Amino acid sequence: MLNRRTLLTATAGALAAPAVARAQETPGVTASEIRIGNTMPYSGPASAYGSIGRSHQHFFRMINDQGGIAGRKINFITYDDGYSPPKTVEQTRRLVEQDKVAFLFNPLGTASNSAILRYVNQRKVPHLFLSTGADKWGNYQDTPWTIGWQPSYRTEAQIYMKHMLEQRPNAKLALLYQNDDFGKDYVTGVRDILGSRFDSIVRTVSHEATDPTIDSQVVSLQSSGADVLLTATTPKFAAQTIRRVADVGWKPLHYLTNVSISVGTVMEPAGPERGIGIITSAYLKDPTDPGWANDAGMNQWRAFMQKYIPDGDMKDGSFPFAFGVASTLMQVLKQCEGNFSRESIMRQAANIKALEVPTLLPGILVNTAPDNFHPIRHMQLQKWSGTTWERFGGVIEGAKV
Amino acid sequence: MDGFAHQIIAGIATGGIYASVALALVMIYQATHHVNFAQGEMATLSTFIAWSMVEAGIPYWLAFLGTVVVSFIIGVLVERLLMRPVQNAPVLTHVGVFIGLLLIVGNMTGWIFGYTTKVFPSPFASSGPLMGGLVSAHELGSTAVTLVVLILVFLFFRYTSLGLAMRAAAYNPRSARLVGIRVGWMLALGWGLAAAIGAVAGMMVAPVVFLDPTMMTGILLYAFAGALIGGIDNPLGAVIGGFAVGVLENLAGAYVVGTELKLTVALAIIIGVLVVRPSGLLGRVVTSRV
Numbered sequence: 001m002l003n004r005r006t007l008l009t010a011t012a013g014a015l016a017a018p019a020v021a022r023a024q025e026t027p028g029v030t031a032s033e034i035r036i037g038n039t040m041p042y043s044g045p046a047s048a049y050g051s052i053g054r055s056h057q058h059f060f061r062m063i064n065d066q067g068g069i070a071g072r073k074i075n076f077i078t079y080d081d082g083y084s085p086p087k088t089v090e091q092t093r094r095l096v097e098q099d100k101v102a103f104l105f106n107p108l109g110t111a112s113n114s115a116i117l118r119y120v121n122q123r124k125v126p127h128l129f130l131s132t133g134a135d136k137w138g139n140y141q142d143t144p145w146t147i148g149w150q151p152s153y154r155t156e157a158q159i160y161m162k163h164m165l166e167q168r169p170n171a172k173l174a175l176l177y178q179n180d181d182f183g184k185d186y187v188t189g190v191r192d193i194l195g196s197r198f199d200s201i202v203r204t205v206s207h208e209a210t211d212p213t214i215d216s217q218v219v220s221l222q223s224s225g226a227d228v229l230l231t232a233t234t235p236k237f238a239a240q241t242i243r244r245v246a247d248v249g250w251k252p253l254h255y256l257t258n259v260s261i262s263v264g265t266v267m268e269p270a271g272p273e274r275g276i277g278i279i280t281s282a283y284l285k286d287p288t289d290p291g292w293a294n295d296a297g298m299n300q301w302r303a304f305m306q307k308y309i310p311d312g313d314m315k316d317g318s319f320p321f322a323f324g325v326a327s328t329l330m331q332v333l334k335q336c337e338g339n340f341s342r343e344s345i346m347r348q349a350a351n352i353k354a355l356e357v358p359t360l361l362p363g364i365l366v367n368t369a370p371d372n373f374h375p376i377r378h379m380q381l382q383k384w385s386g387t388t389w390e391r392f393g394g395v396i397e398g399a400k401v
Numbered sequence: 402m403d404g405f406a407h408q409i410i411a412g413i414a415t416g417g418i419y420a421s422v423a424l425a426l427v428m429i430y431q432a433t434h435h436v437n438f439a440q441g442e443m444a445t446l447s448t449f450i451a452w453s454m455v456e457a458g459i460p461y462w463l464a465f466l467g468t469v470v471v472s473f474i475i476g477v478l479v480e481r482l483l484m485r486p487v488q489n490a491p492v493l494t495h496v497g498v499f500i501g502l503l504l505i506v507g508n509m510t511g512w513i514f515g516y517t518t519k520v521f522p523s524p525f526a527s528s529g530p531l532m533g534g535l536v537s538a539h540e541l542g543s544t545a546v547t548l549v550v551l552i553l554v555f556l557f558f559r560y561t562s563l564g565l566a567m568r569a570a571a572y573n574p575r576s577a578r579l580v581g582i583r584v585g586w587m588l589a590l591g592w593g594l595a596a597a598i599g600a601v602a603g604m605m606v607a608p609v610v611f612l613d614p615t616m617m618t619g620i621l622l623y624a625f626a627g628a629l630i631g632g633i634d635n636p637l638g639a640v641i642g643g644f645a646v647g648v649l650e651n652l653a654g655a656y657v658v659g660t661e662l663k664l665t666v667a668l669a670i671i672i673g674v675l676v677v678r679p680s681g682l683l684g685r686v687v688t689s690r691v
Contacts, residue, residue: 045511048515048516179661205660208660208661208664210618210619211663212418212619212620213415215411216408216411216412216650219535219651222404223403235517236611239518239611240610248535265518268520
């Protein structure tokens with residue numbers, strides 16, 4: 001019976017035949033094309049991040065307009081996973097087995113990527129520069145085909161601790177974290193820096209994503225007598241925390257995960273004046289920061305936006321993020337020098353040396369090595385002034401662990 | 402010891418939230434003898450409707466009233482369009498409809514209004530934090546609103562003939578029909594009232610926990626535990642139960658089982674009550690002859 005699958009197989013076979021004849025072994029790579037796969041939440045609760053995928057589609061169109069890479073055009077295939085891990089698995093299998101992509105680039109979501117981690121590593125498909133800050137993507141020993149991009153939550157926590165010890169060597173720390181992979185990365189990062197002192201100076205309290213409020217947690221942390229607070233939780237709870245901490249008259253030195261620093265969804269709901277002095281971190285240039293009005297890197301990004309995504313929201317930080325991560329990928333493909341086997345792509349992904357990326361803060365470089373799968377390990381701190389986040393101090397490096 | 406007292410105060414404040422949602426659960430149970438799993442999602446949708454009105458510049462109390470009316474109509478429509486066709490179907494079918502409703506309403510809310518956290522205004526002027534910042538003027542105000550709703554519900558069921566007819570329709574539809582009560586409309590009315598009370602609860606909760614489409618997901622479980630402690634058919638019991646769960650949850654989370662198991666405490670309460678005293682503390686024991 002002729003159904004869709006047999007038809008697809010037959011077509012795929014017919015299309016693949018000439019490539020096989022030239023002994024081209026990497027799926028998705030022909031003399032004229034490289035196929036790249038991606039999943040994104042274009043629908044569902046995280047659909048705001050869909051602009052990252054949208055940016056990539058236009059970015060690769062720009063690359064193709066400029067002649068492609070090593071004589072090949074990029075065919076970027078991106079599917080909606082609705083931010084639902086089972087769907088990510090389904091779409092990833094479709095990308096790998098039907099579309100036969102050469103590798104996966106920048107799929108979004110910690111849970112989504114966790115769901116496909118085993119599959120891609122078993123099949124040895126490069127799984128490059130994921131859109132998630134979990135630390136586990138840097139585990140080059142167990143998952144050598146997976147590599148992250150942005151600074152991990154663990155690195156971020158290390159940076160806050162370095163700053164805290166410098167400011168208040170005798171600090172007592174209260175750590176509020178969401179009880180999942182995301183929140184626990186911060187606990188690990190704090191432990192990396194404090195080591196054996198952890199138990200004597202840190203009071204940790206967790207909350208569940210299903211908890212209606214964190215009031216009880218704030219009461220516990222405040223009554224522990226801590227003078228520093230690190231809040232590692234998602235936007236809604238971060239806003240609740242900032243408000244409650246101010247209302248109970250607790251005035252700790254407050255570090256806040258950069259996952260929850262949106263002005264519109266965290267700082268304003270919490271009350272902008274309540275958050276004054278809160279410290280967080282950054283690694284990307286903020287498109288709304290007037291300091292970058294004449295910055296060469298940001299001008300490059302703005303030129304891209306103007307030509308390819310003229311209706312894109314220039315305030316949406318997802319666009320500079322996407323531009324930065326796609327630029328990093330282009331460096332990898334360039335370094336491959338025409339050898340696009342999966343091994344070669346992975347080798348070059350782990351061989352980036354001090355790469356300057358247009359949308360990263362000055363002094364923050366991308367570095368990878370066979371034993372370093374954490375491409376970005378530096379951040380700069382910034383403080384809430386009541387209206388904006390203001391960067392201060394130099395770039396701080398995470399701990400070497 | 403200071404921390405202990407603060408945990409109790411914070412627990413009472415959170416308990417007020419549970420109490421208002423528990424009241425909506427009791428309402429629909431009294432009117433239909435079902436527990437509507439989509440109650441929370443429907444209340445969230447109502448709150449978003451109120452939010453849109455306030456954003457459009459309508460004064461708060463007018464928006465409040467408008468939302469209650471719109472929610473009442475939505476509740477009636479849901480009963481007429483979705484529940485009525487399956488009214489004689491087994492309980493499992495109803496559960497299926499409730500869960501479907503939960504998913505549809507929840508996702509529809511996200512689709513229409515987006516998933517980003519929104520600020521919902523409070524009608525109670527903030528005179529600054531009270532009781533060491535643990536209770537806000539809004540939390541006191543919303544507790545007062547919950548108590549007012551409680552009294553209204555009590556008076557309605559106890560002293561009006563419509564309330565009596567509704568109770569009759571829920572307890573014994575056949576006999577009710579024989580004495581001339583329009584059972585179908587009584588059920589629809591019950592849904593409408595429950596949706597309206599849910600809307601009030603949503604509008605009281607949103608300023609505290611911030612408004613997003615998943616606002617009620619966690620709250621509903623605690624509210625359910627509260628309603629069961631008090632007795633699922635007793636409004637006063639539900640309110641007391643709500644406050645009790647708020648305090649118990651905080652104390653257990655802070656001193657006994659740890660914050661990881663706070664939700665488990667609510668589930669344990671639900672199971673415990675169902676096993677030991679299914680009618681709750683204030684509920685009536687109903688025996689039916691078969």
